[in-house]
Amino acid sequence: xxxxxxxxxxxxxxxxxxxxxxxxxxxxxxxxxxxxxxxxxxxxxxxxxxxxxxxxxxxxxxxxxxxxxxxxxxxxxxxxxxxxxxxxxxxxxxxxxxxxxxxxxxxxxxxxxxxxxxxxxxxxxxxxxxxxxxxxxxxxxxxxxxxxxxxxxxxxxxxxxxxxxxxxxxxxxxxxxxxxxxxxxxxxxxxxxxxxxxxxxxxxxxxxxxxxxxxxxxxxxxxxxxxxxxxxxxxxx
Numbered sequence: 001x002x003x004x005x006x007x008x009x010x011x012x013x014x015x016x017x018x019x020x021x022x023x024x025x026x027x028x029x030x031x032x033x034x035x036x037x038x039x040x041x042x043x044x045x046x047x048x049x050x051x052x053x054x055x056x057x058x059x060x061x062x063x064x065x066x067x068x069x070x071x072x073x074x075x076x077x078x079x080x081x082x083x084x085x086x087x088x089x090x091x092x093x094x095x096x097x098x099x100x101x102x103x104x105x106x107x108x109x110x111x112x113x114x115x116x117x118x119x120x121x122x123x124x125x126x127x128x129x130x131x132x133x134x135x136x137x138x139x140x141x142x143x144x145x146x147x148x149x150x151x152x153x154x155x156x157x158x159x160x161x162x163x164x165x166x167x168x169x170x171x172x173x174x175x176x177x178x179x180x181x182x183x184x185x186x187x188x189x190x191x192x193x194x195x196x197x198x199x200x201x202x203x204x205x206x207x208x209x210x211x212x213x214x215x216x217x218x219x220x221x222x223x224x225x226x227x228x229x230x231x232x233x234x235x236x237x
Contacts, residue, residue, distance in 0.1 A: 013225030019043035029103030190227035
């Protein structure tokens, strides 16, 4: 089994600075995307801390190989960001989304908080394996697709969970089988809000990880570039 990967991030055409961060480390088998929470200060710092804490906690292929160890690590990252946030962000603190992958043999274990997205593309097409922790998505999950029809757009995307805010939350954990011919994509909402999923699927079918990541970011910018856009892609052969 051969794994190839690539990641990149871009500020877009509207935001003054990039508050996304990403990690691609094939040697340690760890990958991540983090997105600073809008409305809170120091979003770039929060996302950078999340990926740095993730990387610094996993030294080699034997570290953090179970779901429980990943869950504990995610909460440790969260509490570290909370502590940093009290220093630089005052009462409001700082915050970010976090979607990370840890390679364990022939599978990827994922940890997820927020509204960055994790997708698997295989013989069944492109499917999302993460859930968005937003008011809109949680309403729809509980009450059906009509529940959020009258909800203002900015409430739809309000996060209900993120790293760095001093509240308790559950971390989503799961596994993705690494099957030859399949691909895994992690991306911030600057990608998914600007590109329809059928277009993403078409591009995954046609492009290698490096070309795919840069093409997704370019297309998000062509469609308006209203947010920072970040993508990490892994292909298994």
